[in-house]
Amino acid sequence: MGFGQMAAALPRMAGMVLRTGWEADPRALTGVVLAQIGQGVTAAWGLVAVNGILTRLFADGPTADKLREALPSLTVLAAVSVAAAVLAAWSTALSGRLEPQVERAISARYHEAVTRVEVAATERPEVQRILEAGKFGTDSARHMLRLSVGVGNVLIGMVAAAVVLATLHWTLLPMLLTIALPKGWGAVRSARREYSSRLHWVDHRRAVASLLAYLTRPHAAGEIRAHGAGTKLLRGYEEMSRQMEGEQRRLARAQAHTDLVAGAFSGIASLGCYGMLWWLLTTGGLPLAVGGTAVIAIRTSTARLTSLVQQVNRLYEEMLFLTDTKNATDVAARHAIPRTGRDLPALVRSVVVEDVSFTYPGAASPSLKGVSLRVRRGEVTALVGANGSGKTTLTKVLAGLLLPTEGQVWWQGAGGERVELREADRAQVFGCVGLLSQDFPQWEMTAATNVAIGAGERPRDMERVKAAAEAADVRTLVEGLPHAWDSIVFKGYERGVQLSGGQWQKLGNARSRYRDAPFFLVDEPTSALDPRAEIEAFDGLWALAAEDHAVVLVTHRLAATAKADRIYVIDGGTIAEEGDHDQLMARTGGLYREMFEAQAAQYGLTAPPADGIPSPRRGAGPRREESR
Numbered sequence: 001m002g003f004g005q006m007a008a009a010l011p012r013m014a015g016m017v018l019r020t021g022w023e024a025d026p027r028a029l030t031g032v033v034l035a036q037i038g039q040g041v042t043a044a045w046g047l048v049a050v051n052g053i054l055t056r057l058f059a060d061g062p063t064a065d066k067l068r069e070a071l072p073s074l075t076v077l078a079a080v081s082v083a084a085a086v087l088a089a090w091s092t093a094l095s096g097r098l099e100p101q102v103e104r105a106i107s108a109r110y111h112e113a114v115t116r117v118e119v120a121a122t123e124r125p126e127v128q129r130i131l132e133a134g135k136f137g138t139d140s141a142r143h144m145l146r147l148s149v150g151v152g153n154v155l156i157g158m159v160a161a162a163v164v165l166a167t168l169h170w171t172l173l174p175m176l177l178t179i180a181l182p183k184g185w186g187a188v189r190s191a192r193r194e195y196s197s198r199l200h201w202v203d204h205r206r207a208v209a210s211l212l213a214y215l216t217r218p219h220a221a222g223e224i225r226a227h228g229a230g231t232k233l234l235r236g237y238e239e240m241s242r243q244m245e246g247e248q249r250r251l252a253r254a255q256a257h258t259d260l261v262a263g264a265f266s267g268i269a270s271l272g273c274y275g276m277l278w279w280l281l282t283t284g285g286l287p288l289a290v291g292g293t294a295v296i297a298i299r300t301s302t303a304r305l306t307s308l309v310q311q312v313n314r315l316y317e318e319m320l321f322l323t324d325t326k327n328a329t330d331v332a333a334r335h336a337i338p339r340t341g342r343d344l345p346a347l348v349r350s351v352v353v354e355d356v357s358f359t360y361p362g363a364a365s366p367s368l369k370g371v372s373l374r375v376r377r378g379e380v381t382a383l384v385g386a387n388g389s390g391k392t393t394l395t396k397v398l399a400g401l402l403l404p405t406e407g408q409v410w411w412q413g414a415g416g417e418r419v420e421l422r423e424a425d426r427a428q429v430f431g432c433v434g435l436l437s438q439d440f441p442q443w444e445m446t447a448a449t450n451v452a453i454g455a456g457e458r459p460r461d462m463e464r465v466k467a468a469a470e471a472a473d474v475r476t477l478v479e480g481l482p483h484a485w486d487s488i489v490f491k492g493y494e495r496g497v498q499l500s501g502g503q504w505q506k507l508g509n510a511r512s513r514y515r516d517a518p519f520f521l522v523d524e525p526t527s528a529l530d531p532r533a534e535i536e537a538f539d540g541l542w543a544l545a546a547e548d549h550a551v552v553l554v555t556h557r558l559a560a561t562a563k564a565d566r567i568y569v570i571d572g573g574t575i576a577e578e579g580d581h582d583q584l585m586a587r588t589g590g591l592y593r594e595m596f597e598a599q600a601a602q603y604g605l606t607a608p609p610a611d612g613i614p615s616p617r618r619g620a621g622p623r624r625e626e627s628r
């Protein structure tokens with residue numbers, strides 16, 4: 001931002017903060033503004049009183065008489081001081097009430113906008129960077145409000161002094177401005193330098209923060225100690241901190257230089273002003289009492305100016321951060337998932353994917369190429385394939401999280417009526433979908449919340465939470481904890497407990513069951529479960545399909561997919577094979593058959609087991625190198 005842009009942006013941003021303050025608490029904002037104006041008026045009044053006192057004191061006559069005549073002005077000065085103190089206290093109390101509300105409003109606006117951004121847009125580095133930069137300005141609104149009030153206060157005081165000075169003699173006003181200008185220049189220059197430094201170093205700072213966070217995170221504790229990763233991280237931290245210290249030194253030097261230049265010009269201007277005052281007094285252009293008032297006004301205004309410079313400096317800096325937050329909120333709104341769209345058919349029976357391709361933003365090649373499939377309610381549809389073949393990407397397309405780059409996704413009703421994903425009301429699409437992703441979020445909250453958070457706005461129903469947990473085989477575990485459902489499933493909190501990987505996965509399963517959506521999309525839902533729990537989890541998925549849910553199962557456990565109604569084998573983003581287990585096993589040289597036989601061979605089996613999970617043949621353990 002250039003100087004002109006900054007000067008233009010400041011009133012706009014201050015206006016935004018004030019508007020937000022008005023929406024949050026109009027009474028508090030009105031009070032703060034009135035208190036500031038009141039303080040300005042008292043300052044002007046005080047100066048007039050001082051002038052009155054000096055005029056009486058410099059008049060001819062006995063000192064006792066002069067003091068007596070100055071008494072009314074002295075009383076006014078005392079009253080004005082008390083009023084100024086009361087107004088300042090009132091303003092402080094109201095600002096304290098207003099600031100957190102403004103911060104909350106701006107922060108909520110930003111975070112709400114960010115959570116509504118299309119997933120594909122968040123994958124674009126340029127969007128990601130803008131959204132990320134917006135994080136740092138959410139508390140700037142609060143600081144800006146405080147600083148705006150402070151700057152307003154000082155400015156009103158200075159304007160009052162300027163008016164009084166201009167009334168006393170017109171030359172006194174340009175004098176005041178000449179002293180102010182160099183300091184204002186210095187303030188803006190420093191603010192811009194600080195901001196651009198922060199912007200350049202933002203990735204570096206983030207990297208340092210995440211390095212330090214690893215050192216204290218429980219899940220990294222093992223490798224930090226056993227693998228000596230801690231020493232390496234600490235060395236990295238020291239090196240990166242040293243680079244940042246270098247930048248701090250550069251900033252401090254530049255700041256000192258700017259301060260020196262601004263101070264020198266301001267000093268020269270003060271000298272000129274006092275010289276001018278001298279000349280006016282000696283030539284009789286100004287009465288001595290007015291000269292005295294002018295000296296007092298210039299001195300208090302210079303003190304105010306120093307505080308103004310500091311506050312404007314911070315204000316500009318905060319404004320630049322707040323501008324980032326506003327930009328991020330605007331960019332997020334531009335890439336938001338539409339709030340409107342066509343209604344889905346009353347009873348969606350299937351999702352039909354037609355010739356869909358998808359390329360992640362910035363990726364060199366597509367992750368899905370010409371994929372066509374149908375997911376029906378009442379069936380289990382399995383997606384299998386090698387790592388990176390595109391299974392997770394396809395589930396995200398099915399869930400409406402990613403819009404295909406080419407092709408269509410139809411949400412189809414019982415009578416064949418259908419709505420394409422891009423036109424559909426996405427809230428309704430999401431309402432039909434229950435997700436259990438590979439890396440499902442583990443909320444640092446209570447066990448009950450971790451289950452019930454999967455149901456959006458619906459009020460929590462503990463009976464259903466318990467039933468979902470029962471179905472996911474985690475109810476007994478949770479209810480055996482010291483604080484049962486109120487336990488926080490993260491160690492380090494009061495009431496905190498540590499769950500194992502498999503226990504977490506069961507809790508995740510319970511969450512998707514509690515959601516009870518017609519389309520379940522589950523990605524490796526049993527990777528951490530023991531064999532018995534795994535069998536039960538798969539049985540549960542089949543039971544859901546029998547209850548007329550559609551289940552899309554992504555898994556590498558081919559013994560489980562053997563019972564699926566339809567299996568799609570994905571290879572390099574395309575559907576290489578499809579059919580049920582028997583059809584796919586009948587294809588000599590087929591990919592599915594090859595994968596299945598490779599897995600079965602580990603157990604010494606050639607045919608799929610009847611109960612879904614192969615059991616080892618007597619005497620056939622894992623091969624020696626695999627057991628390592």
Ligand SMILES: Nc1ncnc2c1ncn2[C@@H]1O[C@H](COP(=O)(O)OP(=O)(O)OP(=O)(O)O)[C@@H](O)[C@H]1O
Nearest residue numbers: 123360363367385386387388389390391392393394
């Ligand atoms: N956010 C992303 N940005 C760019 N490329 C991605 C992104 N996510 C996945 N990919 C790429 O898309 C391809 C398919 O990934 P996907 O996660 O869908 O595979 P998958 O079949 O689910 O793999 P796995 O079995 O390992 O979970 C991979 O080549 C991967 O590198």
